[in-house]
Amino acid sequence: MDAKTLCLGLLSFGDASGYDLKKHAESAGDHFFAAGFGSIYPALSTLLNQGLIEPTAKSSGGRQDRKIYRITAAGRSELIRMLSMDEPRHLLRSDLFALLYFSHLVTPERITQVIDERLAAMASELAATRNPDSPLKHPHPASARFVAGLKSALFETTIQYFRENRALLDH
Amino acid sequence: MDAKTLCLGLLSFGDASGYDLKKHAESAGDHFFAAGFGSIYPALSTLLNQGLIEPTAKSSGGRQDRKIYRITAAGRSELIRMLSMDEPRHLLRSDLFALLYFSHLVTPERITQVIDERLAAMASELAATRNPDSPLKHPHPASARFVAGLKSALFETTIQYFRENRALLDH
DNA sequence: GACAAAGTATATCGGATCGATATAAAATTG
DNA sequence: CAATTTTATATCGATCCGATATACTTTGTC
Numbered sequence: 001m002d003a004k005t006l007c008l009g010l011l012s013f014g015d016a017s018g019y020d021l022k023k024h025a026e027s028a029g030d031h032f033f034a035a036g037f038g039s040i041y042p043a044l045s046t047l048l049n050q051g052l053i054e055p056t057a058k059s060s061g062g063r064q065d066r067k068i069y070r071i072t073a074a075g076r077s078e079l080i081r082m083l084s085m086d087e088p089r090h091l092l093r094s095d096l097f098a099l100l101y102f103s104h105l106v107t108p109e110r111i112t113q114v115i116d117e118r119l120a121a122m123a124s125e126l127a128a129t130r131n132p133d134s135p136l137k138h139p140h141p142a143s144a145r146f147v148a149g150l151k152s153a154l155f156e157t158t159i160q161y162f163r164e165n166r167a168l169l170d171h
Numbered sequence: 172m173d174a175k176t177l178c179l180g181l182l183s184f185g186d187a188s189g190y191d192l193k194k195h196a197e198s199a200g201d202h203f204f205a206a207g208f209g210s211i212y213p214a215l216s217t218l219l220n221q222g223l224i225e226p227t228a229k230s231s232g233g234r235q236d237r238k239i240y241r242i243t244a245a246g247r248s249e250l251i252r253m254l255s256m257d258e259p260r261h262l263l264r265s266d267l268f269a270l271l272y273f274s275h276l277v278t279p280e281r282i283t284q285v286i287d288e289r290l291a292a293m294a295s296e297l298a299a300t301r302n303p304d305s306p307l308k309h310p311h312p313a314s315a316r317f318v319a320g321l322k323s324a325l326f327e328t329t330i331q332y333f334r335e336n337r338a339l340l341d342h
Numbered sequence: 343g344a345c346a347a348a349g350t351a352t353a354t355c356g357g358a359t360c361g362a363t364a365t366a367a368a369a370t371t372g
Numbered sequence: 373c374a375a376t377t378t379t380a381t382a383t384c385g386a387t388c389c390g391a392t393a394t395a396c397t398t399t400g401t402c
Contacts, residue, residue: 001266002387009273019351031262033269036389041353065351065396083277088266088285091202092325095172095259098204101314102180106254114259121261143272146339150332154263157328161321168317173358190380207360212382236367236380 001088003035003043008052008079011071013139015056018044018067028144031151044069052078103169111169119162122155172259174206174214179223179250182242184310186227189215189238199315202322215240223249274340282340290333293326 010021018040025034035043047053052075056068071079096118103111129152181192189211196205206214218224223246227239242250267289274282300323 001269006269009269009276012273012276017351018353028272032265033272034264037351037353038355038389038391039387042387045353067352079273080276083270083273084281088270088289090265090267090289092263092322093205094203094261096261097318097321098172098177098180099254099259101199101204101311101318102183102250102254103314104311105180105183105251110255118259118261140272140275142339143274146336147268147272149336150268150329151263153328153332154325157324158321161324165317165320168313188380189382208380208382209360209362209384210358213358216382238381 001033003039004047005079005082006033006035007040007043007047008071008075009083011053011069012076012079015068015070017069028147032147047075051075100169108170115162115166119159122159126152126155126159172204174210175218176250176253177204177206178211178214178218179242179246180254182224182240183247183250186239186241188240199318203318218246222246271340279341286333286337290330293330297323297326297330 006025007021010016010024013024016024018037021040021044022035022037044053048055048069052072053069054072056070096114099106099114100111129148177196178192181187181195184195187195189208192211193206193208215224219226219240223243224240225243227241267285270277270285271282300319
């Protein structure tokens with residue numbers, strides 16, 4: 001999904017700054033959808049020029065440098081059009097698995113190291129998902145739970161698969 | 172993993188053309204690593220300029236326009252260096268899940284359609300994995316089986332998760 | 343209260359990547 | 373033997389990402 005659609009979609013939940021959008025995307029769908037500042041700010045700039053979003057009156061007492069945007073009516077219909085048009089893709093890209101495919105070129109110690117690191121990272125993310133201390137309230141809890149649950153299921157499968165099959169990579 | 176490392180890694184299994192490299196990557200690690208022609212050909216050109224690969228004598232009787240490359244000694248050590256240095260990332264990016272996160276904006280029919288399409292695509296890929304009629308012999312069968320097995324496990328988990336939880340998205 | 347550290351926030355740049363497209367020869371199929 | 377598909381290289385523009393620069397605000401702590 002391109003950054004423009006993602007920004008519009010997140011703005012459909014409520015007004016936000018570029019910084020807010022990045023935090024929301026990370027909290028909601030990290031690993032499934034995300035964008036860096038280098039994508040978000042140019043996207044917001046384009047959307048603004050196209051009249052799909054508009055700046056809001058900044059909260060008077062707040063800080064001066066926050067730029068809060070609101071989706072316009074044109075933006076909302078364009079968003080719906082893009083969401084209906086796109087053939088949504090589903091990609092799993094992993095440098096780790098690519099590295100394992102070339103495992104004949106690296107030392108067994110390195111293989112052990114990168115696998116253990118990945119297992120630890122996934123386990124800690126699973127724990128964080130089970131104890132959600134996230135300050136962000138998802139606007140659509142059902143969708144958020146659906147996506148988070150799938151992430152957990154995939155992580156659990158991956159961890160189990162590594163435990164059962166990593167011996168295949170011994171050489 | 173950048174295209175240069177991927178090309179070098181695949182060339183470490185044997186001489187190949189750009190076209191061969193793309194086919195190999197698709198067959199071996201589609202969904203986990205891949206590259207389009209727009210990445211492969213520029214990468215090969217750069218690697219050639221850096222002396223990390225070299226052209227081979229084209230097979231005399233064959234077609235004239237195939238350009239077969241071989242990894243050089245410098246290329247092999249550079250490859251090993253890159254594989255040892257990279258902190259391998261592990262990304263799951265899915266436009267489908269992003270769309271589902273915005274499911275309040277699209278019709279239930281559209282949700283049903285995209286989920287059913289994805290389920291069918293994964294089921295057919297699973298069937299293809301179980302009946303491998305691939306003409307390509309993977310140079311390292313253990314690594315290839317490891318990666319293919321993980322893909323199957325992840326697809327099965329995803330299919331099951333959709334079956335059990337898609338009702339969460341009804342609205 | 344002074345000062346450092348961490349967090350918040352916007353923005354840009356260059357390199358990398360991807361999808362679309364152009365071209366054309368060889369193999370296959372009807 | 374004509375039409376289609378597959379093989380094969382290559383480039384272009386749009387986009388994307390990571391790194392970086394900048395600067396203000398909050399927090400913590402001595």
